[in-house]
Amino acid sequence: MEKLRVPTKFNKTGWRHLRIPLDDKQVCAPANRRYRESYKAIMDEFKRNMHKPWQAYVERMAEILASYVGRKSASEEDTYRIVKFLAEGRLAESRGRPELGDIPNISQEEQEAWANYIEEYGKVCGKWKEDLERASYEHGVEKRALWREITDHIHFQYHPEDKKPNR
Numbered sequence: 001m002e003k004l005r006v007p008t009k010f011n012k013t014g015w016r017h018l019r020i021p022l023d024d025k026q027v028c029a030p031a032n033r034r035y036r037e038s039y040k041a042i043m044d045e046f047k048r049n050m051h052k053p054w055q056a057y058v059e060r061m062a063e064i065l066a067s068y069v070g071r072k073s074a075s076e077e078d079t080y081r082i083v084k085f086l087a088e089g090r091l092a093e094s095r096g097r098p099e100l101g102d103i104p105n106i107s108q109e110e111q112e113a114w115a116n117y118i119e120e121y122g123k124v125c126g127k128w129k130e131d132l133e134r135a136s137y138e139h140g141v142e143k144r145a146l147w148r149e150i151t152d153h154i155h156f157q158y159h160p161e162d163k164k165p166n167r
Contacts (some may be wrong), residue, residue, distance in 0.1 A: 006153045009122060010146060018150070024143075031142035038135040046128040053120035060113040068106055078103045 002020040010016070010030045018026055025032075065086065069079050081103065156163050 004150075004154075008146075008148075008149055010043050010142075022150065024162065027146055028143045030141055031146055035135060035139040036141065039132070042131045042135060045131075046124070049124050049127075050121075053117050053124060056120065057113055057117035060116070061110065064109045064113065065108060068103075098159075 004018045004020055004022070006016045006018060007014060008016045065082050068074055069082055
């Protein structure tokens with residue numbers, strides 16, 4: 001199998017040795033490797049950060065409920081409902097919507113905590129999507145540059161007159 005030696009700016013040696021016929025897998029290998037690395041880093045960061053808004057919501061709700069239960073004005077029925085809600089662990093299950101909204105003095109704070117959770121989670125997801133789009137765009141740019149580098153080299157081998165003179 002014939003090999004092609006191509007000058008490149010995509011590695012430290014300055015040369016690439018490619019088998020002929022050229023295929024996308026071997027030509028774009030450096031770009032694909034960098035994309036896999038950046039994709040893994042983006043996903044790791046997303047997995048680290050995706051639970052932070054929920055944790056902040058749980059902590060805020062714990063403060064709200066503890067302060068409400070600790071008040072002397074809290075009715076026994078409301079206190080019982082809150083304690084039962086927490087004992088059943090339904091805060092973790094209620095990710096769809098707040099469930100204690102009909103208890104006076106809690107509904108507004110609960111809605112604010114929930115809105116803050118939705119906003120923060122949206123920011124985390126937005127950053128994740130932006131990072132993936134940027135990595136994908138850079139991957140495409142690098143793939144095109146790799147192909148351009150090879151096709152230019154081949155072209156100038158057969159048409160040296162097209163090469164721009166060095167100034």
